[in-house]
Amino acid sequence: MKLKTIVSIMCASVMFSCTDLDMSPVNVVNEEDLFANEAGTLSYISGMYMNLPLEDFRYAYEGNPPFNYAWTIYAQPSCRTGEAIGRDAAGNEYEAVGYWNQAYSYIRAANLLLEVLPKYASNYTEAQANSFLGEAYFIRSMVYYSLVKRYGGVPVVDKVIDYPASVSFEDTKLFRASEEDTWDFIGADLDKAIELLPESNQKGRANKYAAAALKSRIMLHAGSIAKYNTVNYAPVNGVRVCGIPQEKAVGYFKAAYEASQIVDEGGYRLYMDKWSGNNRQAQIDNFTAIFLEDTYETIFGRYYIDPEFLHQFDNSAQPMQTSNGDNNSEVCPTLDFVEMFEFDNKDINGKFENFDDNGHYKLYESPLDAFENCEPRLAATVILPMSEFKGETIELRRGILTGKSVNTMGALLKESDNYSSNYNVAVDENTVKLVNSFSQNNDDSYLVQLKSGSKYWNDLADRYPDKKDIYAGKMRRSGASGPVSNWDYGNLSGFYLRKYMNPDPKALNGGNYSSQPWIEIRYAEVLLNRAEAAWELVSLGEVADAKGESYLSIATEAINSIRKRAGATELSSTLLADEKSRDIIRTERRKELAFENKTYWDLKRWRIIDTEAEQKDRKYRILCPFFSVEDDAYFLDVKYTEPRSQNGVTMEPYIFSFEPRQYYQKIDPAEITRNSNCRQNQGY
Incomplete structure (x- = not known):
């Protein structure tokens, strides 16, 4: 030179x-x-x-260029894949070209x-x-x-x-x-x-x-x-x-x-230090720790340093009620994503089952009960409605049903209809009580009276003891974290993200205060790469590796090691060279690597993001917890993501598409x- x-x-x-x-x-x-x-x-x-x-905490696909973005990131990458929806990711958005x-x-x-x-x-x-x-x-x-x-x-x-x-x-x-x-x-x-x-x-x-x-x-x-x-x-x-x-x-x-x-x-190996085969909570804690501690599973990562080099992921993804008034709720996992995991409350098609055999809503003391004994990895990845985070119960409630029992009715609406279009907030006679915004939700004039003797009589009063006389026997229409009807802060889907989120109640979360390391490559991905490559080789006529080991046996072993750590059911037989086995491997990858900004590229390289019901003028499904005053219990409704409006104008339709030309x-x-x-x- x-x-x-x-x-x-x-x-x-x-x-x-x-x-x-x-x-x-x-x-x-x-x-x-x-x-x-x-x-x-x-x-x-x-x-x-x-x-x-790196497509890490500082990756903003709307940025130009998108990498190492130092400002607030509103539209999060996981909101392009069906993993989540967010207030500022409305669909049909692609990376900037610069x-x-x-x-x-x-x-x-x-x-x-x-x-x-x-x-x-x-x-x-x-x-x-x-x-x-x-x-x-x-x-x-x-x-x-x-x-x-x-x-x-x-x-x-x-x-x-x-x-x-x-x-x-x-x-x-x-x-x-x-x-x-x-x-x-x-x-x-x-x-x-x-x-x-x-x-x-x-x-x-x-x-x-x-x-x-x-x-x-x-x-x-x-x-x-x-x-x-x-x-x-x-x-x-x-x-x-x-x-x-x-x-x-x-x-x-x-x-x-x-x-x-x-x-x-x-x-390198799968992190198992906190794991116990007979302890579900230990399995949850173990998976949570992978993303908050320095473990032997991490192969390569980016490390943030306080105060010189930080990120804002907690600020973007945190629940409404843990926010100090800055950003929140930009990553709300969809029901479609949650349904990939194992839990009992599903129908024969693997969809969330919210009705009983008589066509009435199932009732729960808490929405969390619908996910009792779910796959531990799910509880470590997602904040389920009414579960604990940062020392608080994350209160997710879409509205309150009054004047009738769910045992006298069918569905509130079709999945494709919107609550706010059918139950006007201003009409007091509505059986379904909603609010448009958090300012309304926090307005005492919108409180709903509970039945005498309700199990929830003192819940709101205990949260605000200085207003105990006003709040005893009352409930706010939406939960402390939403959702509400109009465009506002707060939850959108009935779920929040737990993976990577700092659980410390004392941690600052109002801007560039987060220092969790970004794990770019971990051993679980290596096992998933191995399983997928092995299956693909069999599909192309190969049988065994250079050592004579069966590719399908190796793939099965890799998937079962991931599932065991996750607390999921292990495969009882060896994978086959069919599409069902291929999809088992792919689904396991989507569950394990969720919210690690890998899914988008997986869907693209498989060439399915535009065709196989992933993103073709699609709305994703959400879970809407409602409280029934007459039943003194919760029921759960399933909807497509509702459009969000402000001053009567629809701002966020949440309809997702992917143009095939975007593969390149x-x-x-x-x-x-x-x-x-x-x-x-x-x-x-």
Whole structure:
């Protein structure tokens, strides 16, 4: 490289893309000052880790670019997949297009280290130099993965392009590589990372097994594209920038399977320290702890530091009643998601069963009773209605039924109808008492009188002892966390998220105060990658691995180890090479990795997000707890997500769709304009 100056990535990176280079350095330092000693290189590579495109607590798909977003995130990624709904995620929303150029600045930073560091190898031990080089390969692979899974084939740049010293401007206008070649380049980078990285490293830095685990994920993704994708787009010189030949699938799935086996050598395993086979609460506590404690299941993560580097996830996802007046309720799990888990209260189709044999609502002392003895992993993932969090009972109630018993009636409404359209808040004679907002809910004039002797007579009075005389025998129409009828803060679905949420009542949660680490890769995912790759290999005619072990037996063992830890029912027989077994593996993945921002890409790589009842002009189902005054008990209604209105205008319809063209996302048009060799994806 002729230039003897570089740009410190922690301050400003030289910006390169397939379209052009911005060669205006902001903080120019001599390469010797940076790479000639361990401290300088460590500082440089720390900046590379800071810029990793992780879809973590600071990932905002509406941001431009979406990664490492430092402000409040309203629309959460899990609200695009059916896992949850949120106040500000109304459907039909896609990622912003401005990431491409930023990604190539990160690639340039990795290329720079890979080129320059060997010149100063004598200043390092062999282990030190190899570790830094391995980390650069690992980081570069993650950046390219963030590109290829969005756009298909992209320009593959494996060296610093020294414009204008060594190349012309025309030479910077690169063509997109084929999608196959792009995935293969990433795989080769990870092979180098596995070779060079140490077996252990500091928290937040990659080691050999993190590279192997990442390879298992990425090669599984590539195999899925080869098998399930149908797009064949080759706009220039016959290079297929979108799509992979189907015959390549076996090789990718084998690479994923074999990479997962390497991880086993590192001592990682499913976290079980708090687990007990005969103690359901211990199983709940064990799964909860994975995301709040530093465990041996974590393979690679991002660690936040108080007060220098924090996030706002608690602020966004917390229940209404634990909020200090800032944000809340942006992640409300759907009933469709909850129904994936095991619990008794289901019909033969696996749907929540809220009516008895006579067609009347089932009655419960608490809505929580409907989930008695549910799969412990569900209770550790979701705050169920009226369960405990931060020392409080999370009160979720849609309204109150007065004047009649549920035993004299059928359903309040059809699933597709809206309560607020049929029970006007202003009409006092309504049997169903609702509120439009929390200001109404907290207005004493909207209180509902309970029957004498009610089990709930003192509940509200005990919560507000200074108003005991007013609140005794009364109940607010909606719960302390909602839901209400109009657009407002508060719950939307009858559930809240527990996974990753800080349960400490004293923890600050009104902004950038959260410091839980983001677990990017954990051992459970490696097992799920292995199970899926094994099944896919069998579906393509393979039977056993290189050791002669049955792929289906290995897949079954992996799924059962996950289920055992979750407190779910283990498979009683070996998985088969049929779609039912495939869907068992996929559902297990969706349950285990829920709210870890993996599901969206799983649905995309399986090519089902637009067709198989996932997101095609779809509304998701919610659970609405109601209290019956006459029965002195709760009943649960099932609805589609209600539109939210403000001043009579519908603001959030909550209808979700996915356009098939979005399997390959739109490249920033500015990049296409600058470079005639870089063609846009189809449909844009």
